[in-house]
Amino acid sequence: MEMNENTILKFEDLDISFRTNAGVVHAIRGVNIELRRGETVAIVGESGSGKSVTVKAAVGLLDGNATVNRGKILYRYKNDDGTEKVVDLLAMSKRELRTTINGSRIAMVFQDPMTSLDPTMTIGKQIMEGILLHKRGDKAFAHARALELLELVGITDAEKRMKNYPHQLSGGMRQRVVIAIALACDPDILICDEPTTALDVTIQARILELIKDVQDRLGLSVIYITHDLGVVAKVADYVNVMYAGKIIEVGTVNEVFYEPKHPYTWGLLAAMPDLETDDDRLASIPGSPPNLLHEPVGDAFAARNAFALKIDEKAEPPLFKVSDTHYAATWLLHPDAPKVEMPKELQTRLERAKKEAEKYQ
Amino acid sequence: MKKYILKRVAMSLATLLLITFVLFVLVRIMPGNPFPSERMSAEQIANKRAELGLDDPVLVQFSRYMANLAHGDFGKGTSLYYGAPIKTVLGQCISNSFRIGGLAIFIGTAVGLILGITAALNKGTFLDAFCTVFSILGVCVPGYVFLIFLQYFFSYKIPFFPYFFDSSRFLFSSVMPALSLSLFTMSTVARFTRNEMVEVMDSDYVHLAESKGMYGNMLVTRHILRNALIPIVTVLAPLIVDLLTGALVVEKIYGINGIGKLMVDSIAGEGVDYNYVLALGILYSALYIGIMLIVDILYGLLDPRIRVASSEGGDA
Numbered sequence: 030m031e032m033n034e035n036t037i038l039k040f041e042d043l044d045i046s047f048r049t050n051a052g053v054v055h056a057i058r059g060v061n062i063e064l065r066r067g068e069t070v071a072i073v074g075e076s077g078s079g080k081s082v083t084v085k086a087a088v089g090l091l092d093g094n095a096t097v098n099r100g101k102i103l104y105r106y107k108n109d110d111g112t113e114k115v116v117d118l119l120a121m122s123k124r125e126l127r128t129t130i131n132g133s134r135i136a137m138v139f140q141d142p143m144t145s146l147d148p149t150m151t152i153g154k155q156i157m158e159g160i161l162l163h164k165r166g167d168k169a170f171a172h173a174r175a176l177e178l179l180e181l182v183g184i185t186d187a188e189k190r191m192k193n194y195p196h197q198l199s200g201g202m203r204q205r206v207v208i209a210i211a212l213a214c215d216p217d218i219l220i221c222d223e224p225t226t227a228l229d230v231t232i233q234a235r236i237l238e239l240i241k242d243v244q245d246r247l248g249l250s251v252i253y254i255t256h257d258l259g260v261v262a263k264v265a266d267y268v269n270v271m272y273a274g275k276i277i278e279v280g281t282v283n284e285v286f287y288e289p290k291h292p293y294t295w296g297l298l299a300a301m302p303d304l305e306t307d308d309d310r311l312a313s314i315p316g317s318p319p320n321l322l323h324e325p326v327g328d329a330f331a332a333r334n335a336f337a338l339k340i341d342e343k344a345e346p347p348l349f350k351v352s353d354t355h356y357a358a359t360w361l362l363h364p365d366a367p368k369v370e371m372p373k374e375l376q377t378r379l380e381r382a383k384k385e386a387e388k389y390q
Numbered sequence: 391m392k393k394y395i396l397k398r399v400a401m402s403l404a405t406l407l408l409i410t411f412v413l414f415v416l417v418r419i420m421p422g423n424p425f426p427s428e429r430m431s432a433e434q435i436a437n438k439r440a441e442l443g444l445d446d447p448v449l450v451q452f453s454r455y456m457a458n459l460a461h462g463d464f465g466k467g468t469s470l471y472y473g474a475p476i477k478t479v480l481g482q483c484i485s486n487s488f489r490i491g492g493l494a495i496f497i498g499t500a501v502g503l504i505l506g507i508t509a510a511l512n513k514g515t516f517l518d519a520f521c522t523v524f525s526i527l528g529v530c531v532p533g534y535v536f537l538i539f540l541q542y543f544f545s546y547k548i549p550f551f552p553y554f555f556d557s558s559r560f561l562f563s564s565v566m567p568a569l570s571l572s573l574f575t576m577s578t579v580a581r582f583t584r585n586e587m588v589e590v591m592d593s594d595y596v597h598l599a600e601s602k603g604m605y606g607n608m609l610v611t612r613h614i615l616r617n618a619l620i621p622i623v624t625v626l627a628p629l630i631v632d633l634l635t636g637a638l639v640v641e642k643i644y645g646i647n648g649i650g651k652l653m654v655d656s657i658a659g660e661g662v663d664y665n666y667v668l669a670l671g672i673l674y675s676a677l678y679i680g681i682m683l684i685v686d687i688l689y690g691l692l693d694p695r696i697r698v699a700s701s702e703g704g705d706a
């Protein structure tokens with residue numbers, strides 16, 4: 030299986046649909062994402078664009094009505110004997126996945142800390158469970174390790190907290206516990222699915238810092254899902270913008286933030302709250318994402334796109350190359366397309382943000 | 391937890407006392423006479439009323455009744471069983487009803503849980519559909535219809551089980567009525583277990599456990615069952631009371647001398663037997679309150695959110 034030396038996880042042409050009473054929902058339509066060792070890749074997009082389904086496919090958590098039509102999720106890891114191995118996570122059985130991958134190599138942090146801990150089990154047990162499950166040591170070891178993890182994620186009084194039940198902890202604390210659980214067996218990859226969305230703004234920032242901090246300390250590779258572009262700027266190396274089950278723009282943080290090429294990305298950036306301007310002209314993208322019960326014809330974004338071309342209604346744009354790391358799926362990048370620039374307001378705003386950022390370099 | 395239990399016990403006792411009083415008054419203002427009055431002269435009735443102390447003020451009667459009750463004495467029947475002490479008659483009926491009811495509860499809960507768990511773990515398959523159909527049938531078909539059906543096949547066509555209840559062959563002759571009685575509980579428990587399990591299986595915390603590497607039986611026993619079973623305790627409680635207090639029709643059809651049959655007799659006889667109605671009313675209430683108390687305590691044991699009442703979390 031082909032994969033770059035430094036690439037640790039690679040989604041290749043992933044295509045997933047769901048059987049529902051109303052018909053087949055084609056939720057993921059050929060997704061490619063690459064995660065390199067030690068880096069953070071963000072996936073952004075509106076609700077329903079397919080961010081969660083994409084990563085759930087990698088950890089064997091797809092709902093029962095899902096069908097993987099095409100694609101691979103390649104994962105490179107070191108065996109215990111030190112040899113490297115590349116596997117296709119989609120080709121593994123549930124059992125194989127649970128015993129060799131989940132928790133021990135790829136761990137996950139979920140969106141809502143209020144519901145993601147078992148209410149009938151002490152948090153100590155919930156942290157120790159994975160350690161014992163993957164046979165990292167005996168009970169005493171697991172206990173010591175759990176304490177160490179609680180301290181690592183910034184929970185004071187760890188010994189006492191071990192005996193607490195989830196309902197005795199605040200939302201922010203619970204998310205710290207979830208992160209401790211994820212880190213319990215030293216995974217290579219941490220997948221965070223909107224880990225701060227359900228939290229208060231002040232606590233969001235602290236959880237974000239915590240994730241960055243443990244990533245640096247433990248050398249993790251991170252996939253970070255969010256619909257908050259402000260968060261992306263803080264954590265990510267690469268950004269994948271997802272729309273209607275496809276990646277429509279990908280690039281480094283600077284490329285996507287300061288030279289976005291896709292009108293959808295423009296829309297997302299324009300919708301970002303900005304402390305310095307109260308410009309009403311910068312508003313959210315009109316309309317709503319297409320219903321994937323019906324296969325979109327042409328560009329799925331065309332109906333909401335103020336810059337749509339004739340061809341958008343007939344053919345889906347391929348990913349056009351902007352630079353070695355920057356690609357965008359819009360016909361505006363076709364050599365024959367009319368020259369269209371991003372809206373003036375956005376341009377000035379991005380330039381200001383860029384200058385602002387350079388000051389702090 | 392200790393304080394919580396004590397409080398609940400005290401509350402239960404107070405409730406029971408109140409219910410007893412209300413029952414006592416209600417029975418007395420109910421239309422009808424406590425003895426076969428049609429065959430008695432006005433003088434005989436007056437004598438009988440005086441003998442039973444029915445002409446005293448209600449509060450006086452009540453305190454007398456409670457004083458006797460404190461010694462476990464329910465008094466005598468006013469029209470049933472020629473005035474035999476209620477304690478003796480009731481004892482026999484309770485023994486029959488409780489044993490058959492207990493068997494029904496056991497069968498119903500055990501089979502219901504197995505069916506529900508199997509259906510949930512095989513969601514969307516034939517087994518799941520079978521469980522659903524069975525549950526609907528079991529809830530719709532009354533137990534006594536099933537009993538008649540059993541009698542027809544297993545007593546009449548194939549004479550294996552006895553036609554009627556026979557206390558000398560207790561266990562053997564309890565099989566058919568217990569099975570019939572368990573049907574409703576079985577279906578209810580099966581349906582409820584299945585739905586609860588399916589919901590828990592799709593919860594975030596089960597997904598988190600799976601993302602830790604949990605799977606199979608371990609996942610079911612450690613994370614799914616316990617969470618799914620907590621609400622089942624609540625549905626089970628009233629079903630248990632229903633079964634323990636006997637089923638009127640099933641007891642009647644199968645000739646079981648149980649509480650259900652006694653209840654019918656005490657109201658539908660020649661006179662409404664005050665003391666039996668009262669004694670049975672108190673028994674029903676006591677059972678209900680007692681079981682609810684047990685459920686509450688069990689809930690506390692199963693669910694830490696109730697046991698560990700005060701939350702003391704800090705901030706992130």
Ligand SMILES: Nc1ncnc2c1ncn2[C@@H]1O[C@H](COP(=O)(O)OP(=O)(O)OP(=O)(O)O)[C@@H](O)[C@H]1O
Nearest residue numbers: 047049054056075076077078079080081082083092
């Ligand atoms: N089990 C399912 N059955 C049918 N459709 C599903 C199922 N799971 C997901 N989908 C559909 O797949 C699409 C993508 O869902 P997904 O949860 O990945 O969105 P998301 O980008 O994570 O959104 P959010 O920001 O709200 O979490 C949605 O349109 C959703 O309706």
Ligand SMILES: [Mg+2]
Nearest residue numbers: 080081082222
């Ligand atoms: Mg999501």
